[in-house]
Amino acid sequence: MxxxxxxxxxxxxxxxxxxxxxxxEPRPADVHVEILFCGVCHSDLHQVRDEWGGSMYPMVPxxxxxxxxxxxxxxxxxFKPGDLAAVGVIVDSCRTCSNCKRHLEQYCDxxxxxxxxxxxxxxxxxxxxxxxxxxxxxxxxxxxxxxKLDLAGAAPLLCAGITTYSPLRYAGVTKxxxxxxxxxxxxxxxxxxxxxxxxxxxxxxxxxxxxxxxSKRLGAHNFLLSSDKNQMKKFSSYxxxxxxxxxxxxxxxxxxxxxxxxxxxxxxxxxAEEPRVAPFDLLKNRRSIxxxxxxxxxxxxxxxxxCAERNIVADVEVIPMQQINEAYERMVKxxxxxxxxxxxxxxxx
Numbered sequence: 001m002x003x004x005x006x007x008x009x010x011x012x013x014x015x016x017x018x019x020x021x022x023x024x025e026p027r028p029a030d031v032h033v034e035i036l037f038c039g040v041c042h043s044d045l046h047q048v049r050d051e052w053g054g055s056m057y058p059m060v061p062x063x064x065x066x067x068x069x070x071x072x073x074x075x076x077x078x079f080k081p082g083d084l085a086a087v088g089v090i091v092d093s094c095r096t097c098s099n100c101k102r103h104l105e106q107y108c109d110x111x112x113x114x115x116x117x118x119x120x121x122x123x124x125x126x127x128x129x130x131x132x133x134x135x136x137x138x139x140x141x142x143x144x145x146x147x148k149l150d151l152a153g154a155a156p157l158l159c160a161g162i163t164t165y166s167p168l169r170y171a172g173v174t175k176x177x178x179x180x181x182x183x184x185x186x187x188x189x190x191x192x193x194x195x196x197x198x199x200x201x202x203x204x205x206x207x208x209x210x211x212x213x214x215s216k217r218l219g220a221h222n223f224l225l226s227s228d229k230n231q232m233k234k235f236s237s238y239x240x241x242x243x244x245x246x247x248x249x250x251x252x253x254x255x256x257x258x259x260x261x262x263x264x265x266x267x268x269x270x271x272a273e274e275p276r277v278a279p280f281d282l283l284k285n286r287r288s289i290x291x292x293x294x295x296x297x298x299x300x301x302x303x304x305x306x307c308a309e310r311n312i313v314a315d316v317e318v319i320p321m322q323q324i325n326e327a328y329e330r331m332v333k334x335x336x337x338x339x340x341x342x343x344x345x346x347x348x349x
Contacts, residue, residue, distance in 0.1 A: 004020065004132050006131055009058065019060065033070065038342045043270075044129075045331060059129075062116060063087070063130060065115070065135060068085065086304065088143070091113050102296075130344075146308035148308050149307065153313025153314050154313050156313075156339040168191070169299070174198055174199055176199065178238060179240065180239045180255070181195060182244045182255055184215055189338040192215060194312070195243070204223050214337070240259075242259055242265040317336055320346035321346045321347050
């Protein structure tokens with residue numbers, strides 16, 4: 001067994017604290033990765049605080065993982081010791097359903113296995129995530145990572161990156177597509193970068209005037225203040241795609257009205273309350289609302305390769321593991337631009 005140092009939540013109320021546990025020895029198809037950096041996703045906070053229900057403790061969060069391969073199982077063909085590697089939101093699936101066969105493992109009919117706070121397919125072992133020094137994962141769910149990329153900045157690509165890349169690709173965003181990104185946070189800032197890289201005309205829609213300068217730096221061509229009714233009316237029926245990254249409770253109506261003929265609102269934010277939608281806002285211009293959840297294994301590797309070609313990484317603030325509880329409080333206040341990333345070397349101190 002592999003002794004692993006980590007930080008864990010022991011219940012929904014207490015701060016995360018040091019924790020040691022054992023990872024399994026690599027099976028034939030496994031890759032053993034020494035974790036170097038792990039991004040801090042807002043879903044980590046939701047699950048640590050049991051805000052979605054079903055949290056299991058002790059819980060080691062973290063699913064934006066980059067590191068270096070220490071060893072591989074006898075059947076592994078894509079990795080060798082010393083290679084850079086990455087692990088994302090899921091670490092297993094049934095592999096036999098129609099979605100898994102199409103490498104859409106995130107939509108596995110039996111349910112994909114999350115990197116943490118989930119039962120492995122044996123139904124007994126609970127997965128533990130990347131706020132740790134090591135991870136052991138099946139090769140299918142491990143990704144190659146270019147040496148060209150800044151490793152800390154690359155970590156959030158495994159969730160925030162693929163969560164925005166996938167819906168924009170699915171919507172067929174290309175040169176000349178008019179894209180509005182709603183919200184500028186961990187997801188929104190990656191949405192701006194990808195839409196810009198795909199050649200789209202990109203607009204940030206935000207309730208905060210202070211976000212305009214940063215949005216332009218991140219790739220937006222235009223800025224639309226959502227609280228300004230005149231501005232919103234000016235862009236009525238203008239966009240082909242609205243990428244909605246907002247996780248706070250909000251009304252969908254103002255953003256649906258921005259969509260032109262056959263326009264799509266791609267939803268990746270997860271508000272606590274279910275939004276209400278007026279049917280007329282959908283009927284006009286034959287608009288649609290489409291959800292999107294991360295990406296499958298093939299698309300995630302495609303995204304990482306695309307990022308290496310274009311030198312796209314997240315804007316991050318690197319912290320030692322010992323500052324995670326402070327980072328959570330700052331994250332609730334949106335006091336981060338735009339993703340915290342843990343330097344796991346701090347766990348060895």
